[in-house]
Amino acid sequence: MLSIKRWHVAAAIAVGALFIATIESPKPISDEPIPQPLVAFDSAWNTGSYANYRKPPTHNRETHIVYVQPGQNLTSLLTNEGLSAQQVVLLALTAQPLIDLGRLQIGAPLEISFNDNDQPRVRLAKEYGEIIDAIYENGAWNVTKQTVPLRAETHEAAVTINSSLYEDAVAEDVPVTIINSAMMALSHFVDFQRQLQPGDIFEAQYARSEVVRDKALFSHLQNPLKLSYLRFTNGGEDYRMYRFDGTFYFEDGRVAQSFLLKTPLNGARLTSHYGNRYHPVLGYNRQHKGIDFSAPVGTPIMAAGRGTIKHASRKGSFGNAVIIEHAQGYETLYAHLDRFNEDIDVGDYVSQGDIIGYLGNTGLSAGRHLHYEVYRNGRTINPVDIKVPSDRRLSGVELARFKRYLAQLKSQASELAGLAP
Numbered sequence: 370m371l372s373i374k375r376w377h378v379a380a381a382i383a384v385g386a387l388f389i390a391t392i393e394s395p396k397p398i399s400d401e402p403i404p405q406p407l408v409a410f411d412s413a414w415n416t417g418s419y420a421n422y423r424k425p426p427t428h429n430r431e432t433h434i435v436y437v438q439p440g441q442n443l444t445s446l447l448t449n450e451g452l453s454a455q456q457v458v459l460l461a462l463t464a465q466p467l468i469d470l471g472r473l474q475i476g477a478p479l480e481i482s483f484n485d486n487d488q489p490r491v492r493l494a495k496e497y498g499e500i501i502d503a504i505y506e507n508g509a510w511n512v513t514k515q516t517v518p519l520r521a522e523t524h525e526a527a528v529t530i531n532s533s534l535y536e537d538a539v540a541e542d543v544p545v546t547i548i549n550s551a552m553m554a555l556s557h558f559v560d561f562q563r564q565l566q567p568g569d570i571f572e573a574q575y576a577r578s579e580v581v582r583d584k585a586l587f588s589h590l591q592n593p594l595k596l597s598y599l600r601f602t603n604g605g606e607d608y609r610m611y612r613f614d615g616t617f618y619f620e621d622g623r624v625a626q627s628f629l630l631k632t633p634l635n636g637a638r639l640t641s642h643y644g645n646r647y648h649p650v651l652g653y654n655r656q657h658k659g660i661d662f663s664a665p666v667g668t669p670i671m672a673a674g675r676g677t678i679k680h681a682s683r684k685g686s687f688g689n690a691v692i693i694e695h696a697q698g699y700e701t702l703y704a705h706l707d708r709f710n711e712d713i714d715v716g717d718y719v720s721q722g723d724i725i726g727y728l729g730n731t732g733l734s735a736g737r738h739l740h741y742e743v744y745r746n747g748r749t750i751n752p753v754d755i756k757v758p759s760d761r762r763l764s765g766v767e768l769a770r771f772k773r774y775l776a777q778l779k780s781q782a783s784e785l786a787g788l789a790p
């Protein structure tokens with residue numbers, strides 16, 4: 370087994386080396402006329418830095434790209450390419466307000482070139498669509514940040530669920546970022562652990578942005594993706610959501626969020642359902658009045674909906690517990706917290722998604738988990754069954770803008786049901 374793993378590593382290195390060898394071949398950066406040298410070699414002699422050049426002065430503008438290798442830092446990388454150690458230190462200092470060159474990502478590409486006076490130029494990506502351009506001239510670096518225009522391409526996906534939304538969407542080449550955004554938006558209404566049925570339909574429209582030039586400098590970064598529309602049919606429900614100003618809305622302008630979250634934390638696994646069960650600590654069967662989520666200690670716990678903090682302290686077997694009072698006779702309880710958010714107090718108003726505390730193992734608990742209960746008029750209900758949509762909606766000018774946006778979205782050719790005129 371070990372030998373096979375080693376073989377993979379060796380193969381990966383070999384492929385990586387080949388890749389770099391190909392990329393490193395010189396190519397002109399532009400068709401503009403090559404500037405003639407104003408001063409010959411002796412300029413380097415005059416500045417006293419010639420001895421630091423490991424590479425002989427090159428003629429023409431030789432441009433190539435190198436990739437940050439594991440264990441390499443800016444100095445080892447750039448001195449290897451013919452820059453002096455002083456030039457590298459000066460570059461890091463000059464660039465500091467724009468980029469921290471001490472923290473280069475492994476695999477990040479750097480474009481290096483020299484002009485006829487053997488003055489170096491280094492270009493690299495900061496974020497997707499942003500380039501840091503450093504030109505060395507007369508003993509100093511001139512570092513600027515440039516924006517590369519992006520071109521957005523619209524993609525559509527229609528997926529019929531056979532096993533899971535995630536697997537089936539991946540099989541249809543839907544990017545993972547888009548699947549995650551969609552699941553996050555849908556989690557207000559769908560419990561992906563339980564409620565999925567074969568034959569459910571998932572639709573998505575998203576835009577993928579790409580730089581119009583300098584693509585090689587962004588090869589290590591993910592293209593920006595934006596989900597604009599999604600649809601999910603599940604158990605007779607047909608959710609169609611449209612993103613507008615960063616929030617998902619239903620077609621009628623209602624905010625596509627539930628009144629209360631089914632899952633008030635991210636990255637958790639539902640480990641115990643609502644109803645009868647054997648209690649692991651008490652040792653007998655009793656009604657489980659909430660649902661349990663397993664996640665690492667310290668995972669932030671969110672307010673399931675907007676409301677007022679009614680309790681935020683120790684509460685018997687619940688350990689550290691928070692209770693929030695919501696509208697329409699609803700209350701939510703979060704138990705066994707490791708600690709509370711220091712900023713919350715009884716009587717405070719919280720919005721949906723506000724962090725109220727952190728997952729823990731306090732009170733009568735057999736292991737780290739969140740115990741989550743929802744009450745309606747004093748009686749517990751199964752959080753998974755909540756389907757009450759948020760009562761917030763667009764109105765007036767905002768609603769009119771949304772309607773115009775929707776009409777425009779639906780005027781474009783689309784195969785998706787929720788985008789038909």
Ligand SMILES: [Zn+2]
Nearest residue numbers: 659660661740
């Ligand atoms: Zn529980």
